[in-house]
Amino acid sequence: QLFYVTLNAKKPPLDNVDVRRAISYAFDYDAANKNIFLGGTQAVGPVPVLLTGHNEKTPVYKRDVAKAKELLAKAGVKPGTKLIYISNSGVETTRRIGLLLQSNLKEIGFEVEMQELPWARLVESVGKPETAPHMTAMFHTAKYPSPDSHTFLMFHPDAWGTYMSASYYQNPQASKLMEQARAQADPGKSLELYKQVQPIFADEAAALFVSNPIHRIAHRDWVKGYVFVGIMGFDFAWYNYTIEKK
Secondary structure: OOOEEEEOOOOOOOHHHHHHHHHHHHHHHHHHHHOOOOOOOOOOOOOOOOOOOOOOOOOOOOHHHHHHHHHHHHHHOOEEEEEEEEOOOHHHHHHHHHHHHHHHOOOOEEEEEEEEEOOOHHHHHHHHHHHOOOEEEEOOOOOOOOHHHHHHHOOOHHOOOOOOHHHOOOOOHHHHHHHHHHHHHHHHHHHHHHHHHHHHHHHHHOOEEEOOHHHHHHOOEEEEEOOOOOOHHHOOOHHEEEEEEO
16 A cells, blocks of 8 residues: 655646655655554555565655755745645544644745545545645555556556546656556566656655555454455455354
């Protein structure tokens, strides 16, 4: 799973790559993973670290407030600029991420307004770049065992309009590589192409890549046979389970 915050690349000032990079440098990933996700791993680009096709050489941002301020000055962003952050109502994790983001970005001159929407309204709001907020809190679990789920579905223009693609980020080189990866009959070559695009997304701060959260599932000690799969919906394959009571 990936938790990320979309950065609407069609909405000023986030249409400037240096502004998106500044936000990425300003955010406190250690605090998010330690205190909010309670043990999550900082995301290394869009593809979760345990998913086939993840590129471990993808660069990551670390908190550097001075660097963030330098980039904002370069971009000419005025102090007090307002950004809208939306999360799903009733989800405490995303509310706390919003508070952390609000605090972190205030240090570099942004005012972050937090809003909570029911899921249906959130999905509707991000359906167009004009109506999507600057930032949206999002969980994205692999739908199938391929990095395609966390690259094409998030960043290719053909996928725009879904909750996963609310960053509306576009890079012609990356789009071409993803198209080639989808057209490849050889899975190995396809994975290599997907590995090539991940550093591009990270470098241009296509989103704020926050966490690969720990997967937690509760069951009685007499329920046996649970197998971690990592693909949405496959945790509850009941035919794997047995009940062993004394």
